[in-house]
Amino acid sequence: MGLPVLLIAAPVAAQQMTATPAAAQPTTKSEIGYQAGSLGFKEMMRGDWKQAEAALTASADVLGNDSARLLQLAEIYRQTGRELAAQGLYEQVLDGDDKTLVLGDGRVVTAHNIASTRLSTVQQASLD
Secondary structure, eight states, rough: OOOOOOOOOEEOOOOGOOOGGGGGGOOOSSSSSSSSSTHHHHHHHHTTTTHHHHHHTTHHHHHTTTHHHHHHHHHHHTTTHHHHHHHHHHHHHHSSSSOOOEEETTTTEEEEHHHHHHHHHHHHHHHO
16 A cells, blocks of 8 residues: 555635645645535544545435545545455546545645546556
């Protein structure tokens, strides 16, 4: 499991992508733009994968196939040795509309970029 833990803090509106200093700063807030606790951010920060998964499962009725939710869940699966399940979620994100997200470290990325990178890593690991 060589990749660092992926934590998504918030979706970003297209107009916010024009480089502002705040966009590149680590965030102290979690789940901006989402109901508190719905992405399991705080639980993931603590490494409490079971509680994070429970939070993401509970938010399925509201968030459905939201790419941030799917990526968070895929990260939990990856961290807990369920690479095939993670792979399926990365593929699901790639099949959907792309979305711009802010990571917990403040980087602005797209959901497709994250899913593509993580998918290739999971696939490569399965070949080793």
